Amino acid sequence: MRLSTITVLLAILVGCNGSFKETSTEIDLAKLRPLLNAVQPLIAKGFGAPQISQIENDFRALAANEAKRSTFPVVYDGVETELGVLVRKEDVDTVEIRFLGTPKLIEKIQQTMRLVIE
Secondary structure, rough: OOOOHHHHHHHHHOOOOOOOOOEEEEEHHHHHHHHHHHHHHHHHHOOOOOOOOHHHHHHOHHHHHHHEEEEEEEEEOOOOOOOOOOOEEEEEEEEEEEEEOOOOHHHHHHHHHHHOOO
């Protein structure tokens, strides 16, 4: 996935009239699983060990400066929705991870990211 694909994703988000929000961070590969494990309890259904493994495997399969987006049907706060996760390999052990979802879920993920990354 290249920059143009990321641009298209952002354009789609803008077209959703604010129903989705985004957050991202750049972390060392060693912090990827702890971050994903910390996000898991926020979501009632649809984001567990299989999805976490998929994201990690997707990252490992990427070449430098490539990205992979996955979309997971999830249940958050009693509502069925989608969680988009984009991982981009900056280099061998640097991950840019971007979450796309409902504003409330993304706010919780942002809080979780601050706790895990610091």
